[in-house]
Amino acid sequence: MSDATLHGPSAPASRGRSTIMPAAAFVGLILVTAALAQFYPILQRWPTEWLVPVRGWVTDGFAWFGATAKPVTRTISWILAQPLALVEALLYRGIPALNWPPLPWIAIVAGTAILGHWIAGWRLALFCGFCAFYLAIFGLWSEAMQTLSIVLFTVPLAVAIGLWLGIWSTRNSKVESALNSIFDLMQATPHMAYLGPIVILFGFGQVPAMLATLAFALPPMARCTILGIRTVPSDVIEAGHMSGCTARQLLWKVELPAAQQTLLLGLNQVVMQTLAMVVIASLVGASGLGQKLLFSLQQLQIGKAVEQGVAITLIAIVLDRMTQAMMRRTPSQHAKGTAWHERHGHWVAFLAVTAAAIVAARVLPVVEILPRDMTFSYGQLLNDVVRWISKNLFAYIKPVRDWITIWVLLPMRDFYLWLPWPTVIGTLALAGWYLGGLRLALLPICLLGFMMLAGFWTPLMLTVYLVTGCTILSVLIGVPIGVWASRHPRGARVVMAVCDTLQTFPSFIYLIPVIMLFQTSDLSNIIAMLAFATVPSVRYTYLGLTRVPQPTIEAAVASGTTKRQRLWKVELPIAFPEILLGINQTIMMALAMVAITALIGSRDLGQEIYKALPSADTGRGLLAGFGIAFIGIIADRLIGAWARQRKRDLGLA
Structure with missing residues (x-):
């Protein structure tokens, strides 16, 4: 097997075809798999009778181990x-x-x-x-x-x-x-x-x-x-x-x-x-x-x-x-012979x-x-405020919430649920091969294929839908804030202080204002995730732009570029690998919030975990958790490979 097969095509080797051929391959894969799925239902949804009962095996295994090891676990519990x-x-x-x-x-x-x-x-x-x-x-x-x-x-x-x-x-x-x-x-x-x-x-x-x-x-x-x-x-x-x-x-x-x-x-x-x-x-x-x-x-x-x-x-x-x-x-320094109490x-x-x-x-x-x-206690006062908001403002908030849900979120959700599984897995595998070779291409095939065979495809896609919506909004909000902060040092201190505070809050906290203003809906879930996940987009955009080499900026100024041209044609392209890492962290933090937002209603993998706890269905909860982890691992590997490729293209690595 050749080195090109293992490591994918070399970007610098043929810059002209490096953008055309992958795009054609992606479009061709999507069209072929979508067309075949119309004639072969198995490509649209994996048959229920062909599912592998991994969930039951895991639950039974933990139940057996828990009963067998009960004396040991109870001893450990007593000691601790x-x-x-x-x-x-x-x-x-x-x-x-x-x-x-x-x-x-x-x-x-x-x-x-x-x-x-x-x-x-x-x-x-x-x-x-x-x-x-x-x-x-x-x-x-x-x-x-x-x-x-x-x-x-x-x-x-x-x-x-x-x-x-x-x-x-x-x-x-x-x-x-x-x-x-x-x-x-x-x-x-x-x-x-x-x-x-x-x-x-x-x-x-x-x-x-x-x-x-x-x-x-x-x-x-x-x-x-x-x-x-x-x-x-x-x-x-x-x-x-x-x-x-x-x-x-x-x-x-x-x-x-x-x-x-x-x-x-x-x-x-x-x-x-x-x-x-x-x-x-x-x-x-x-x-x-x-x-x-x-x-x-x-x-x-x-x-x-x-x-x-x-x-x-x-x-x-x-x-x-x-x-x-x-x-x-x-550490404090004391003269020799200083008394203990001093x-x-x-x-x-x-x-x-x-x-x-x-x-x-x-x-x-x-x-x-x-x-x-x-x-x-100020709880009663806040309850009165919430009732006032519900009585006087919710009539204005509800139409906005419903419009976004009906015209943006529901079509997006339905599209994700419609996508044939070969389209999803094949597209990610092709991206993995192009960015990192055969090994990276096999990662989404193995991980997502396992989740499909285990019967978690629908909640998996619902999770991807929520995380995608959150990530898009986080980038649209976070990147401009990061750009603005890089241009205003005093404002940057305020922005970074706010980011520090937002990352200090426990994830539960973000559910409170969401329920207060939007009640329970897909939009509520995305907004709760958004507040927690936007911080990396801000931080990494700011970090990437402030790390652009000064000689590069001076060369752009000497070339007669305007501030807008320098931003779009010089600084953002050089900072793009850092921005990609910020997007990667945004996805990770959005995934971390998925299980939390299940507490205010959802149908994704987080809800599977939440429902598994009362019934002690360990297989259901553990596999749903692994599904969220698999999404994060695939996103991390693909985005990381893309960032490294961009650094090589720019001569930064």
Whole structure:
């Protein structure tokens, strides 16, 4: 087999035919497969009687394994429940048998502020203290502590396991290759798909929720560990060898300290992924803010949902700001002989406040936890606002929603459902061959063919339809904003700050305004996905345009081009590979939202996952999750190959 067969046609070799021949091949494939499907129904829809019962096999397999391994899984649950119970006792349960209350809320609020001051000074201290105070003053303290207890227990565990896997990978290339493939699948699989297998093996409750959270949050830490160790400068490694370090000393005293910034970035990602998953884990019995928010959404209690959503968001922002500040923190320096209480003043302050709060709580119960009559709520006010919107504005919103749905979304959906399966798979395979050769061409054939044979073709295409609609809108909105930001440095700071904030919000939050304004519909699903997925289009467009080499821009100016000509004929073509990567990330984030938007009604793969949870249909939920992951993997490989090809064409790689 020739090299051209394996790697596809060379773009630079024949630039003239490189655009004509692929276009003709795509058009010919679409016309032939669509025409054949009119005469052979099997090409339109795979016969039901020919489906492979993979779903049943997976469900039966997990049921058998769950029953067989029940003593082991229950033992693991019991072991993990003990330290988790200790964290819960400190934060909100106390120890009733010994008549020990939990830490007073004032101590935790003060401790949060003190920790913020230790990390980054008074500004972060005041912000963190205010956010913690919000949880108490609005009557959400117990639920917030339930959520935080899972986070505080899961994050160190995920960091430790991820660190170990990352170190192992850097020492063994075969392990690294295998783990990278597993991590690709794990990170492309939506949050909710983790819940089904965990429920079968470990049941419902806090520990299963923690295990699902652990599985989802672990890959970023492992990958950041691999990246950090791999990027340690070679001269630092050589200096360690010359100093006589053993392999263990080189790792712990040279490589890991040198990779500290990347490791802290991994910690930040673990924290954010953990908090996002803890909310979703409420579907398997995890108590806390996520459970409250889910109930409020299901009951359309928008006011309460906003209160709870703001609480989750504040926790996420506090943890995000703290971990980011840790990456920039410079360790304090003390003169030799400095007293212990001066070197550890923040610890002394926290212990003093905690001791005083515990003593005061014995006399004043208000110090332990705020009574309900001393808390506030703006939920009823928001409910009144929502009712006012429904009464006065929905008459104007509904026609717009219905017009977009009837004239844009429904025809688009029907077109995707009409497409014959050979057209879809064949087009993607042809694109894979053209961009990356035979290996990339086989990827959509194998992955999408598996989903078709397993009986998930219709929800798969509905998912593609929603993600396509979201991606188109994200590009139409995000790319112009990114272009504008690249032209206005002051505006860019505001835009990037908004992007940071939008990425900090847990995905659940985006459902609240959508339900409030648009109720439940395909348009609601796309808008909820849009708010979450537009950020990468903005970021990567801005990044690509600001990285255009200055000599190239100066040459364009010297050629007499206008600003518009420079943008369209010089800057955007050079930034196009970066913009493609932004589109790739937009697709990934839209896919991550698919399972979340199932909570407000849909018929896609996300809904398959959601329906599988109550019935413990593990095969249905797991295969639907894999289907979403397969879409993401195919999009990632094709767009990545296209971006690399464009860089080669432009001489950038």
